[in-house]
Amino acid sequence: MTEFGFIDSIRRLFAELPDNGFEGIGDDCAVLPLGDGTSLLFTADLLTEGIHFLRNTTPPYELGRKALAVNLSDVAAMGGRSVATLLSVALPPDVSDEWTEAFLRGYRDLSAEEGVMLAGGDTTSSRHDITVNVTVVGRTADHCIKRRSDARAGDAIVVAGVLGASGAGLRDLLAGNLDTPNARIHNAPVAQTAEGLWLGERTEVHAMTDLSDGLASDLRHIAEQSHVGATVDLERIPIAPGSDLVTALTGGEDYKLLFTAAPEALPALCRAFESRFGRPLYPIGTVTEAEDDTIVWLDCGRRVETDWRGYEHNA
Ligand code: ADP
Numbered sequence: 132m133t134e135f136g137f138i139d140s141i142r143r144l145f146a147e148l149p150d151n152g153f154e155g156i157g158d159d160c161a162v163l164p165l166g167d168g169t170s171l172l173f174t175a176d177l178l179t180e181g182i183h184f185l186r187n188t189t190p191p192y193e194l195g196r197k198a199l200a201v202n203l204s205d206v207a208a209m210g211g212r213s214v215a216t217l218l219s220v221a222l223p224p225d226v227s228d229e230w231t232e233a234f235l236r237g238y239r240d241l242s243a244e245e246g247v248m249l250a251g252g253d254t255t256s257s258r259h260d261i262t263v264n265v266t267v268v269g270r271t272a273d274h275c276i277k278r279r280s281d282a283r284a285g286d287a288i289v290v291a292g293v294l295g296a297s298g299a300g301l302r303d304l305l306a307g308n309l310d311t312p313n314a315r316i317h318n319a320p321v322a323q324t325a326e327g328l329w330l331g332e333r334t335e336v337h338a339m340t341d342l343s344d345g346l347a348s349d350l351r352h353i354a355e356q357s358h359v360g361a362t363v364d365l366e367r368i369p370i371a372p373g374s375d376l377v378t379a380l381t382g383g384e385d386y387k388l389l390f391t392a393a394p395e396a397l398p399a400l401c402r403a404f405e406s407r408f409g410r411p412l413y414p415i416g417t418v419t420e421a422e423d424d425t426i427v428w429l430d431c432g433r434r435v436e437t438d439w440r441g442y443e444h445n446a
């Protein structure tokens with residue numbers, strides 16, 4: 132069964148259960164409105180040795196940072212601020228004390244930089260592989276929440292950074308080049324936490340998600356959940372140095388924010404973002420009225436037929 136098939140089964144089997152005030156699954160975080168104009172956000176991500184990382188290519192300090200960063204990215208994608216985390220690890224007997232210490236230092240350093248506290252977790256042994264699961268709790272004002280389901284026909288589609296560095300870095304790592312700039316980005320991605328908060332406060336920003344599986348897959352989530360289509364101009368995709376277009380679209384793990392925004396507000400939004408963060412936003416396309424989540428890829432105006440999908444782990 133694929134990852135998405137598993138999630139579909141969850142939707143089917145759990146549909147009748149009480150929601151206890153939560154919004155259902157499907158977005159970057161689960162949302163619990165507290166009734167005072169604020170909501171709590173919850174997200175979890177699991178990293179498994181051999182699937183998400185290799186022990187000999189991802190140093191423990193970087194892995195500690197990455198395990199947290201990928202969750203901070205999901206809270207940022209909702210327009211929220213991360214406040215606390217739960218860290219659960221399964222460690223096999225051949226993991227050294229030095230490895231564990233370095234892993235925790237990486238997790239601790241990023242926690243300090245982001246102002247989040249470690250509230251709990253679980254520690255257990257495993258037979259062979261390392262597994263790390265992080266849960267992050269975030270907070271936000273209700274009016275700042277950005278959902279995948281709020282894209283509107285006519286919106287501009289925007290990415291908040293260059294794409295493809297992580298995928299190119301994975302290629303470097305697998306080829307034995309452990310110290311390239313892209314390999315470092317793959318091992319220790321940076322979540323756009325300040326950018327997510329800033330975008331969350333802007334009413335002209337409608338739908339938002341983070342790019343964990345790749346644009347081809349994550350844009351489809353916005354289209355499906357907003358019941359819209361999309362047109363993307365391939366020549367406007369910002370490609371990271373040392374990467375390429377297909378990697379930028381399908382490589383995954385870039386953790387840049389992807390959002391849609393009212394077209395009339397776009398020029399001012401781009402100017403304000405650049406003066407705040409010193410980096411540009413990249414408008415790459417338009418939300419369309421197609422109800423069947425069709426994504427049309429245009430290369431200088433010419434339609435490109437493709438079966439691009441994001442990276443999909445098998446469940
Ligand atoms: P993301 O890439 O933002 O982490 P995913 O694509 O992994 O999101 O997950 C899509 C949605 O399915 C999310 O809302 C997530 O919480 C939910 N989900 C994924 N796996 C499970 C699971 N095992 N149990 C319950 N919900 C899940």
Ligand code: MG
Pocket residue numbers: 159204205208340341342343
């Ligand atoms: Mg996400």
